[in-house]
Amino acid sequence: xxxxxxxxxxxxxxIIKAIKKNKDVEVVYALPGNGGIAQDAICxxxxxxxxxxxxxFAVEKKIDYAIVAPDDPxxxxxxxxxxAKGIPCFGPNKNAAIIEGSKAFSKNLMKKYNIPTAQYEIFxxxxxxxxxxxxxxxxxxxxxxxxxxxxxxxxAQTKQEAIDAIRSMMEDKVFGASGDNVxxxxxxxxxxxxxxxxxDGKTLIPMISSMDHKRVGDNDTGLNTGGxxxxxxxxxxxxxxxxxxxxxxxxxxMNAMNAEGRxxxxxxxxxxxxxPKGPKVIEYNCRFGDPETQVVLPLLxxxxxxxxxxxxxxxxxxxxxxxxxxSACCVIMAxxxxxxxxxxxxxxxxxxxVKDHVYVAGAEIKDGKxxxxxxxxxxxxxxxxxxxxxxxxxxALTKQITFEGAYYRNDxxxxxxxxxxxxx
Numbered sequence: 001x002x003x004x005x006x007x008x009x010x011x012x013x014x015i016i017k018a019i020k021k022n023k024d025v026e027v028v029y030a031l032p033g034n035g036g037i038a039q040d041a042i043c044x045x046x047x048x049x050x051x052x053x054x055x056x057f058a059v060e061k062k063i064d065y066a067i068v069a070p071d072d073p074x075x076x077x078x079x080x081x082x083x084a085k086g087i088p089c090f091g092p093n094k095n096a097a098i099i100e101g102s103k104a105f106s107k108n109l110m111k112k113y114n115i116p117t118a119q120y121e122i123f124x125x126x127x128x129x130x131x132x133x134x135x136x137x138x139x140x141x142x143x144x145x146x147x148x149x150x151x152x153x154x155x156a157q158t159k160q161e162a163i164d165a166i167r168s169m170m171e172d173k174v175f176g177a178s179g180d181n182v183x184x185x186x187x188x189x190x191x192x193x194x195x196x197x198x199x200d201g202k203t204l205i206p207m208i209s210s211m212d213h214k215r216v217g218d219n220d221t222g223l224n225t226g227g228x229x230x231x232x233x234x235x236x237x238x239x240x241x242x243x244x245x246x247x248x249x250x251x252x253x254m255n256a257m258n259a260e261g262r263x264x265x266x267x268x269x270x271x272x273x274x275x276p277k278g279p280k281v282i283e284y285n286c287r288f289g290d291p292e293t294q295v296v297l298p299l300l301x302x303x304x305x306x307x308x309x310x311x312x313x314x315x316x317x318x319x320x321x322x323x324x325x326x327s328a329c330c331v332i333m334a335x336x337x338x339x340x341x342x343x344x345x346x347x348x349x350x351x352x353x354v355k356d357h358v359y360v361a362g363a364e365i366k367d368g369k370x371x372x373x374x375x376x377x378x379x380x381x382x383x384x385x386x387x388x389x390x391x392x393x394x395x396a397l398t399k400q401i402t403f404e405g406a407y408y409r410n411d412x413x414x415x416x417x418x419x420x421x422x423x424x
Contacts, residue, residue: 001025003305004058005041006048006078007069008032010332010361010379011290015069016041017359018297018304025305029061035370036360036378048073055081063087067308071147074266074286075101090308092286096257096264100286103183104145113256115249116280118273120185126170129182133162139187144169146178151224155187188282190275191236191419194292197250197270198307201263203316204254206246208299208323209237210292211416216339218411225339226376228332229412231387232295235419236274245272245279253284265311294359294379295328327387329394330379331412335362336405338375346372346404354397357381372403387416 001024005012008030016028017040031054033043046053048070058066068078068091077094091097098105110117118141123129133140142165144152152175156162162184169179196207210232216222249270257264269285269292288296297304301322310319335342347369350358359381362374380401382393391413398408 001064001305002061003028004054004061004063004066005030005033005069006054006066006073008034008037008043008048009070009290010359010376011288011293012069013037013040013359013361014293014297015067015288015304018300019067022303022305029057029063031057034360035363035365035373036358038365039355049076051076051078051081054078055085055087058082058087059085065089065305065309065312067091069287071097071100071285071287075147088309088312090266090312092264092266092268096262096266097286098262099257099264099268099284101147102145103143103283104181106284107183107185109253109256109260110281113252113259115252115256116278118186118188118280118282120183122181122183123166123170124181126166129166129170129184130163132184133159136184136186138162141185141187142166142169143183143185144175144179145181145183146175148175148178149226151175152178153224188273188275188280190273191234191415192282193234193237193272193274193279194230194289195237195245195250195270195272196288196292196296197268198311198316198321199254199268200265200311200314200316201254201258202314204250204268205316205321206242206250207296207321208232209234209242210289210295211236211413212289212292213409213412216334216409218409220415223339225334227289227291228334228409229379230291230295230330231391231413231416232292232299232328235387235416241274241279245270249279249281253281265314290361291330291332291359291376291379294330294381298381298383299324299326299328324383326383326385327390328381328383329387329390329413330359330381331394331398331408332361332376332379333398333401333403333406333408334376335372335374336407338407342375343405344372344374348372348377348401348403350378350401354380354400357394357397358401372405377403377406387413387420391417
C-alpha cells in the first residue's frame with residue numbers, strides 16, 4: 001500500500017512510525033514532513049494547507065490511503081477533497097471538523113445536548129464582551145473562536161487582563177479572523193486529562209488517557225506552549241471516571257454530531273477537567289493531540305492502520321483496539337527561548353541507540369545534517385512497567401541527545417507521580 005500522511009510535526013512522526021509496522025505498507029509519503037520524519041518516510045515539500053496540491057499529488061502517486069493529521073487541513077476540507085477523487089482517508093470531513101474549528105459551535109453543541117462544560121457566553125462585539133466582565137467572577141477564560149495554533153486561550157486573573165485579551169483578539173486581530181468572535185467562559189479547577197478516541201460515527205473506542213504539560217517552566221510556571229511533555233496513563237483518570245465520561249460525554253458527543261448531520265469519523269480528542277462537580281469538557285479537537293500522540297500510540301498493541309481503515313469503512317466495532325498495561329513518558333526538547341524568540345539551524349546529535357524513541361517535530365536537513373528548525377524540536381518517549389520507571393527512562397534517553405540551546409522541563413510526570421502516592 002502507498003500511504004500519504006499530511007502534516008510535519010512530532011505527532012505525524014509518531015503516526016508514521018506506527019503505520020510502518022503494518023507489513024502491507026510499501027511506502028509512506030509525508031506532506032511536508034520534516035528532517036527527522038525523512039528517516040521514516042519520503043518527504044514532499046507540499047504544505048499541509050495546500051489542499052489542491054495535496055490532492056493532485058495523491059492522484060498522481062495513486063495513493064491507497066491518506067491520513068490527514070493537523071487541524072488546519074481538516075477544517076479546510078482536505079478529507080472532502082481527497083474523497084472526491086476516490087481516495088479513502090482517516091480524519092473527519094469539513095462539516096464535522098467544525099467541532100474544533102469553531103469554539104462557539106462546540107460550546108453551543110454541548111449546551112444543546114447537555115454535555116458537561118463550563119458556563120459561557122459568545123460575543124461578536126468587543127464592547128459588549130468587555131461589559132459582560134462586570135457580571136462574572138475571576139479568573140475568567142477568554143478564547144478566540146477559531147483555530148489559533150493552540151494559543152487562542154487566555155486565562156485572565158484580573159479584569160484588565162481579560163479586557164486586554166478581548167481587545168487583542170477582536171480589535172488587534174492577533175489571531176486574524178479566528179478572533180472575530182470570542183468565547184468567555186467560567187474558569188474550572190481540577191486535574192486535566194486528555195482522552196483521544198477512535199470513532200466511526202457508530203462506535204466510539206477511547207484510547208489510553210494522558211496528561212499534557214503546557215507551561216514552559218518546571219512546576220507549571222511560565223508561558224503556555226504547544227506542550228512540553230506527556231505521560232500515559234493519567235492516574236487521575238480512574239475506571240469510575242472513565243465510565244462517567246463514556247456515559248455523559250463521549251457517547252453523547254458522537255450522538256450529538258450524528259443528530260446535527262455532522263457524523264464524525266476519525267480521532268476525536270476530549271480535553272477534560274476533573275472538577276469537584278465531575279468531569280467537564282474544556283475543549284474538543286478533531287484530530288490526534290500533540291504531544292499526547294507520542295505516548296498514546298507507542299502503547300497501542302493493535303495495528304494502527306487496520307484500526308484507521310475500520311474507522312473509514314464504518315466497521316470499528318469489528319476490530320480489536322488493545323493497549324499495553326505499561327506506562328509511557330515523553331519529554332519535549334525545545335529550542336532555548338521557546339515559546340518566544342529562539343535561534344534555529346543547530347545540528348542535532350542523536351545516538352543510533354536512541355533513535356527508535358525519538359519523534360521529531362522541528363528539524364530540517366541542511367548540507368546533509370539534521371538541524372533545528374522550530375521551537376519544539378523533538379520528543380523522547382520511553383515505555384516501562386510503572387510510571388516512575390518510564391519517566392526515568394525517558395530522561396536517561398533525553399540526556400543522550402544534544403543540540404545547542406536545548407531546553408526541556410525536568411518535572412514531566414511529577415504531578416502524576418504525586419497523584420499515585422496520594423491514591424495509596
